[in-house]
Amino acid sequence: AQSVTQLDSQVPVFEEAPVELRCNYSSSVSVYLFWYVQYPNQGLQLLLKYLSGSTLVKGINGFEAEFNKSQTSFHLRKPSVHISDTAEYFCAVSRDSGGSNYKLTFGKGTLLTVNP
């Protein structure tokens, strides 16, 4: 079974500062990796995904993440955050089962708060 650890439950930053939200996973097989964002009282929206290929993945809203297989990490970064980036961010992993993928394993989330 796989697991996901988001190392920080809360990350406060000032507007226009860079930010990194950390995610580590464990799995005995190949995985696919995702970051989702959740604004207050809304559902989750896919930010970006790593399925294969380049380990640097770019997503919406200026976010990017880098897959590091040796360190089993998939950290999310943005060079300059805005007030509107305030939200909860979830890292998720699914297993490469060679067939239809049924389940994602989610981390517990990181609350990013951007202050003026």
Add this chain to the structure above:
Amino acid sequence: SQTIHQWPATLVQPVGSPLSLECTVEGTSNPNLYWYRQAAGRGLQLLFYSVGIGQISSEVPQNLSASRPQDRQFILSSKKLLLSDSGFYLCAWSAGTGGGIQYFGAGTRLSVL
């Protein structure tokens, strides 16, 4: 394009009352469907998933049940709500491809009083 509808958006129910939350998906066929619960500070908990009509898998024992009466309809139910059933309920769908990407509905905030 595909869309997912979930209703109601908010619900306040007394303890011991029944529950029915509905989720429908448009623009795709034979999706995998999921119900999650999100309690404050506890991340997402997968409650049920379904890979086809009438096929329901339960992840955790609880006071809830799920049904899939039609290909793109997923219903979460309870006969008698408990205080502990309060939370934010999310429905999601997946095509089962693309690494298992899931797409989420807007959620239902359930308060059991």
